Amino acid sequence: MIRKRVEGAALSGFALAMLVAQASAVEAENDYPTDARVDYVFGCMAANGQTRDAMQRCACSLDQLAAILPYDKYVQASTILSMRQGVGNRANEFKATKVFDDKVADLRRAQAEAEIRCYRG
Template sequence: MALFASEAQANDFPTVDRVLFIEECMALKNSRKYETLYSCACTIDKIAAHLSYDEFVEADSYVRMRNARGERGGLFRSSDKAREIRKRYFNIKDQAETACFPMGNKPIVASTDNGAEKGAEDKTGE
């Protein structure tokens, strides 16, 4: 029994962080439907299967801070480590969303090959 407990806890994310991820995912999808809730929950579960919580926090920080201005932002934006971490995170997230969102019904914000995000700014040009 202890083997299963330690294995289950190894990549277990705090509930509040799962909820925040799901809420953000649903907001990006602009949907409060149960199907979206389920797909977003599935996505974070799949991410948690591939990243430890600490790896997730680090990757999320690099993604969110890459648009920070000035020298501090450069660390999150331009370093080889930043690019590698973002690329790995976006690959895992894209695979999770592909598996969890039926018929390609993914959230509006998705990764691109260069590690940047496309989304709301792309929609304005339609």
């Protein structure tokens, strides 16, 4: 009887650990705040059409992007791209720095993967 309780407790502990691990994985994929998600989808729809199909593909694209690139890296790359649009010495610093190129390249690769998964399938 005690052995069954111990085995049951061990199994319950394992199941709980699996649920926590699964929740952590979902949280890691979903670390983009809601306002950032909405902003991304609105921008995507502005570029791809104001249709339900475009909305679904844009949402898919963001989900794929979030699964590949953590939010903090997305923000860094987006900020770099925004700063590169300026003029002057400050903008040139963002255009001529290898570290910034690498961050933008990571974003571009994630966007390309998301496009393949959501727009060509």
